[in-house]
Amino acid sequence: MEPTLTAVIAAPPSSAHQNRAKRRWIGFVAALAVLFVVIAVSIAIGSRTIELSTVWQVLWHPDNSPESAIVHDLRLPRTLLGLGVGAALGLAGTVMQALTRNPLAEPGLLGVNMGASTLVVVAIAFLGVTTASGYVWFAFLGAALTSAAVFALGGAGRHPTPERQILAGVSITAVLGAFVWVILVLRREAFDRYRHWDVGSFSDRDSGTVLRILPFLAVGIVLALILGRQLNALSLGDDSATAVGAHPVRIRALGLLAVTLLCGAATAAAGPIWFLGLAVPYAARMIVGSDYRWILAYAVIIGPALILGADVLGRVLVTPAELPVGVVTAFLGAPLFIALCRRRRLSSL
């Protein structure tokens, strides 16, 4: 878990080094395989299960059968949305953990997703915005403001600890939650629209949703991925990072931009989802160690796999109804958070 110099300066090749490189590649291929299985399951399973061979058939040759309609109109958009949102939240969590050097940092816990949804509520209630492409700009603004506020409140002082940042984030979430409640009580008609959007769900999203957030997602993902080397430098501490030629302030600004784009787009499309950004970097670190270039690459694979898995679970557990994916991720993620906090001392990153 500790940042090592091998992350920045290439170590002389040794057998241990080669072993680790091999493990990273094997793990990467395995994660990719898992992702493909989950994608297939996500398209095939639901209130009406479709044979995999039929899925494959209608995927390439759409016809007028009900199976084809289900696959193309419902399951495919939903799966694509899961891919995008999962990658976005996984990457956002990783970048936030690197920026704050806090293994508990996560867009849900630090209030960034709540900030995005708060401004979406304002847009729904007072500005009459009704489309996801309209939500997305407000979500960006909210995500940017809250991430700046959380960093300012929780990261200030001489000893910002992981726990303090979490408290700052949870407090901001509580404040925003209260604010949202007030708005919703004042505007009944907004409540109805908000209720469907809020739970953190992939259902009822029309097929255009993913297309509208795609450009922002793409920029955010690319930005996060190319930040890997700089994040490695930052994990040495600001002074050492400057010494090896990095610019901490510039890295923070770019990282914040990436987090804003990723969280804003994901929240605008799917509502606030908690704990994914906590679980993804944690799982990636267990396989690849502390090199952020690898952690980020893994996050793009693990994030969608986890969230699509959670979405499928939500569909299977309470058939014929379904559980919103945000509820499933909270059920799975909260125990992880508790386990991490129970450790004797949180190693700060």
Next chain:
Amino acid sequence: MRTVVRGAGLSVRIYPRALIVGVLLLAAALAVALVNLTTGDFPVPVADVLKSLAGKGDAGTDFIVYELRLPRVLVTLLVGAALGASGAVFQSLTRNPLGSPDFIGLTTGAASGALIVMLIAGGGGAQVGVGAIVGCVITAVVIYLLAFRRGVQPFRLVLMGIGVSALLEALNSYLIYRARLNEAIAAQVWLIGSVNGRGWTEVIIAGVTVVLLLPTVVYFGRHLKLLALGDEMAVLQGVPVERSRAILALAAVGLSAGATAAAGPIAFVALAAPPLAARLSRSPNAGILPAAMMGAMLLSAGDWAAQNALPGNDIPVGVITAALGGVYLTWLLFRERGARR
């Protein structure tokens, strides 16, 4: 030795001020409660309300005061007092201004218990109250066990509370999600926390809670100041540390459970009342009674605002406390930030 004596002298000098503040807060709470008795769809003059309370009112006023308004006003006062006291105990025990029962997940646990009764068992009224109390106590035990690792670190307790309450919130959304629509709406309203339409059943729940547990926490609360100095210091002063702490925690859990059973999970009163009382009495630890009086005053004032904020619209008091509490919490964070610099 001398410092201890001087410390005791200091506390004696502070005490009258805390007492005066407590009495003034109680008077303010009762005054607001009286105003609440006069306001509503049929305004009743103060004189008539007083006459009715003294048993000399006419039948119409008696009905409005005793059947419609008094239960609600009493529930508000009792729940506010219970929340304030419970918050004061928890903030002292966790040594953290954020360590209040609504922040560490106890009220979420109570809400889960109540929702299970409401939506799965199909119960109502007092059964919901029992569900809330059971849920709150179970949650408290689980958080305590999770935080326990060679003793309980206050900060870890708060973090465990955050984790557990996230889990329970997911459970609550799931319960609401799977319910039928009209039940789901009723549950959602309950979840905001409200004293609208509370009757004598809720008065009894909140009343028994306060009458039994408030004296308990005040009696054992005298150890809190010594516990705050650290366990060794407290043991040296002859305080049975573990026993006092366990009794205080259990009683405070009971207070917040009873309050939630009567009025739903009202946010931020337990968080804000103790530090506000402490500011007024100009002592770092105002004590439990002033905090309880502050809670009663805050919730009564909040209920007045809830009834009058939107004409013709009786909004739940939980919305008002959440809005005001949000402002307080932001201010707290900014001040903490300044203090740490």
